[in-house]
Amino acid sequence: MTTVAVVCTAILGLSALVAVVRIVRGPSMLDRAVATDTFIAMMAAAIGIEAVANDRTVTLPILVALALIGFLGSVAVARFAVRPEEEA
Amino acid sequence: MIDVVAAVLLVTGSLMSLTAAIGLVRFPDVLTRMHAATKPQTVGLLLILAGIAAHFHTLPVIAMVSLVAVFQLVTAPVAAHMVARNAYRAGMHDSRQLTVDELADG
Numbered sequence: 163m164t165t166v167a168v169v170c171t172a173i174l175g176l177s178a179l180v181a182v183v184r185i186v187r188g189p190s191m192l193d194r195a196v197a198t199d200t201f202i203a204m205m206a207a208a209i210g211i212e213a214v215a216n217d218r219t220v221t222l223p224i225l226v227a228l229a230l231i232g233f234l235g236s237v238a239v240a241r242f243a244v245r246p247e248e249e250a
Numbered sequence: 251m252i253d254v255v256a257a258v259l260l261v262t263g264s265l266m267s268l269t270a271a272i273g274l275v276r277f278p279d280v281l282t283r284m285h286a287a288t289k290p291q292t293v294g295l296l297l298i299l300a301g302i303a304a305h306f307h308t309l310p311v312i313a314m315v316s317l318v319a320v321f322q323l324v325t326a327p328v329a330a331h332m333v334a335r336n337a338y339r340a341g342m343h344d345s346r347q348l349t350v351d352e353l354a355d356g
Contacts, residue, residue, distance in 0.1 A: 163305075166257040173264040177290075180271035184283075192280045192337050196287045199329060200274060203290040204267045206318075210298045211260055214305045222302070222314050229321035233329040240332040 167215035171208070178204045191243050195236035202232040252304055259301030266294030279344065280337040284330060291326045295319075 181204065184197040206228045213221050266289045273286020299315045306312075337343060338353055 163253065163257065166260055170260050170264040173261075173268050177264075177267040177271035180275055184274040190280065190337075190340075190342060192333055192340070192342065193283060195333055196280065196284050197274055199326075200267075200270050200287040200290060203270075203295055206295055207263055207267060207290065207298045210295075210302050211264070214256065214260065214302055219306065219311055219314075222311065225299075225318045226314060226321070229318045229325065233325040236329040237332050240329070240336045 163215060163217075167211055170211045174204050174208050174211070178208075191239055195239040199233065199236045202228060202235070206232070252307065256301045256304040259297050259304060263290075263294045263297030263301060266290045266297065270294070280342045281334060284334060284337075288326065288330060292323065295322055 178201060181197050181201045185194050185201065188194055206225055209221050209224050209228070213219060270286050270289045273289075274283055277283045277286055296319055299319050303312045303315045335353075
């Protein structure tokens with residue numbers, strides 16, 4: 163299981179780095195919101211892999227919290243940060 | 251045996267994140283990037299959660315993992331809907347690439 167954890171961590175780390183590149187480069191706020199959503203999903207995946215690798219379940223409630231509030235960021239950006247004169 | 255299943259699920263879920271990252275960088279606009287970005291949010295995370303459930307296979311863990319899966323499946327479309335609608339309203343798309351444009355007359 164350790165090998166699997168190392169492989170998954172490498173893949174997820176690379177993916178998160180690339181997502182951060184998109185967050186930095188933009189070009190619009192919505193691109194950043196989409197990339198941040200993806201980044202949060204990768205973080206949740208990494209927490210899950212940590213739980214399996216160390217054989218403990220204490221970190222799993224963090225997954226519940228992330229799943230509950232992870233989408234608030236992009237909803238807030240989409241609702242309030244983009245062209246306020248056109249909001250519906 | 252169950253460990254092999256868990257390992258395959260975890261690695262596949264991680265690969266979904268990699269495809270999403272490649273899509274985020276390579277695709278040209280918000281809507282196409284969203285298409286790539288939703289893979290780890292639903293399929294990837296569900297695979298990882300299935301891997302966790304297969305690794306521990308105790309009732310509390312499976313219950314918590316199902317809760318996460320349900321929350322993720324409920325909230326991801328809400329965020330995607332709002333981002334996509336705002337991207338369309340702000341004109342961040344190429345209308346020549348749309349086959350159907352149902353928002354045009356609304």
